[in-house]
Amino acid sequence: MEKKADGKPGFLISGKYCPKCGEVLTPADLEMFPRCPYCDCQFQDGPELEQFVLRPVLSRWMSNCFNWFVR
Secondary structure, three states: OOOOOOOOOOOOEOOOEOOOOOOEOOHHHHHHOOEOOOOOOEOOOOHHHHHHHHHHHHHHHHHHHHHHOOO
16 A cells, blocks of 8 residues: 655545545445444545545546547
8 A cells, every 4th residue: 555655644545545444435425424324534634535536436427428428
């Protein structure tokens, strides 16, 4: 696992692990739990959290739009 270079406690390490316990998390986990379901670590609100949760939804939406409106 890679830690952030700035030393600040971040939301996720490498985009998918809890910074406290190291368990793999999915966006669905964060939709159901405001904290890590494994170690009860509180996640800080911010752009990393929003990007992690919204990335799969936006990717699916964009692929559907490209399929409907093919040039």
